[in-house]
Amino acid sequence: MKISIVGTGYVGLCTGVGFASKGNDVICVDIDKEKVDKINSGIPPIYEQGLEEMLKKNLDEKRIRATADIKDAVMNSDVTFISVGTPSWEDGSIDLKYIEQASLDIGNVLKEKGGYHVVVVKSTVVPETTEKVALPALEKASGKKAGEGFGVCMNPEFLKEGMALEDFLNPDRVVIGQLDEKSGSRVHKLYEAFNAPIIMTTLRTAEMIKYAANAFLAAKIGMINEIGNLCKRLGIDTNEVANGIGHDKRIGDKFLRSGIGFGGSCFPKDVKALIAKSRESGYEPVILDHVIKMNNEQPLQIFELLKRKMPDISGKTIAILGLAFKAETDDIREAPALKIVDALVKAGAKVKAYDPKAMDNFRKEFPDITYCSNAAEAIEGSEVCLILTDWKEFDLSDKDFESMSNRLILEGRRILRKEKVKEFEGVCW
Numbered sequence: 001m002k003i004s005i006v007g008t009g010y011v012g013l014c015t016g017v018g019f020a021s022k023g024n025d026v027i028c029v030d031i032d033k034e035k036v037d038k039i040n041s042g043i044p045p046i047y048e049q050g051l052e053e054m055l056k057k058n059l060d061e062k063r064i065r066a067t068a069d070i071k072d073a074v075m076n077s078d079v080t081f082i083s084v085g086t087p088s089w090e091d092g093s094i095d096l097k098y099i100e101q102a103s104l105d106i107g108n109v110l111k112e113k114g115g116y117h118v119v120v121v122k123s124t125v126v127p128e129t130t131e132k133v134a135l136p137a138l139e140k141a142s143g144k145k146a147g148e149g150f151g152v153c154m155n156p157e158f159l160k161e162g163m164a165l166e167d168f169l170n171p172d173r174v175v176i177g178q179l180d181e182k183s184g185s186r187v188h189k190l191y192e193a194f195n196a197p198i199i200m201t202t203l204r205t206a207e208m209i210k211y212a213a214n215a216f217l218a219a220k221i222g223m224i225n226e227i228g229n230l231c232k233r234l235g236i237d238t239n240e241v242a243n244g245i246g247h248d249k250r251i252g253d254k255f256l257r258s259g260i261g262f263g264g265s266c267f268p269k270d271v272k273a274l275i276a277k278s279r280e281s282g283y284e285p286v287i288l289d290h291v292i293k294m295n296n297e298q299p300l301q302i303f304e305l306l307k308r309k310m311p312d313i314s315g316k317t318i319a320i321l322g323l324a325f326k327a328e329t330d331d332i333r334e335a336p337a338l339k340i341v342d343a344l345v346k347a348g349a350k351v352k353a354y355d356p357k358a359m360d361n362f363r364k365e366f367p368d369i370t371y372c373s374n375a376a377e378a379i380e381g382s383e384v385c386l387i388l389t390d391w392k393e394f395d396l397s398d399k400d401f402e403s404m405s406n407r408l409i410l411e412g413r414r415i416l417r418k419e420k421v422k423e424f425e426g427v428c429w
């Protein structure tokens, strides 16, 4: 099938490369010309495992290309996915201006295009958005009626950053919200090449499924962190507790790692957006509100632990290993490291940081801390070492910490192992 994808971020580019690898012809569109040029020269603008190789392969086989020209993309495809960003406003509700603009841009081209075209919202949008924002914008700009001149679907994306391509290609399920059967059947056809159950539903139910999934997972992390904070005070290792409950099939063993909290562009943003939508609809959420409050405070558990061990950190040199919100990504959006480094700097500590992929992004927020070219450089001469991201390379041994001037190692992610490092403390273990 001929596909165009508007927005080439984590979701758009992985969707594009994924569909191309399934034999479709893909055109990626972005308003950012620099991203378009990079993609066309085989360099993904973001870091994701395996993405560069698969992008290059599909470019060589001429199954994917990028453009800044929406007309070129829509005219030369049968289905257009919208995967632009949906950032938060101050009150947590989502800013839909990119969705609206992309819908107007696509609609403008549909005005001139003959034949049937399906527009699919893939961005995470609160229930009713496809019907009340995207669809009217498409109708207004195209002068055509949805369901007659063009079809509309909503197809939420469940990929995880760090495993984005792998997740896109091997989803647990595919959800397709359809305006009508004609729209849905075209998108269904596209996903038949994937080995996953396909759930057909309404537009707003598909939107809600995405939020419900993220809200459940965020709450699960919040719950194990709460248990973890209590375990820490009672001398219990939360990970043993997690193991004990994870075998219970009703609970499951995924998303049961306690630590310094969740970050990234999805969980915090999506739970806040669901809270805002809930209030707008007249229901005051109870649990969701607390999931956010709990997670806002969780990163500082490691700072509090440090203060209990070393009451005055002013002038102390502190090595930070890991800045990204999780391993295998360069994304620092809502990363716990942002709050922790801020607290350390405000308390007068000297921060030496290292992350394999996220330092360029972090430098934009904290230009004045010291950045190191590897973990050993950050550790050397430091009095404290905090581990904030579970990169495999931070699975260090005692000898790696010998160059510290004082040895206080605190862990936020449980990457260090007792067999390799004698003395360290975890935030919840």
Ligand code: NAD
Pocket (backbone or CB within 6 Å): 006, 007, 008, 009, 010, 011, 012, 029, 030, 031, 032, 035, 083, 084, 085, 086, 098, 101, 102, 105, 122, 123, 124, 125, 157, 158, 159, 160, 161, 265, 266
């Ligand atoms: P992103 O910010 O990385 O990328 C969005 C891209 O859209 C940018 O490159 C931007 O230049 C482009 N863009 C904006 N307006 C445009 C327009 N009118 N025409 C063409 N391009 C335009 O965003 P992302 O992380 O890929 O997320 C996209 C959506 O998918 C969001 O709604 C997000 O919540 C959702 N989502 C993200 C993830 C994730 O892990 N990042 C997972 C699932 C769902």
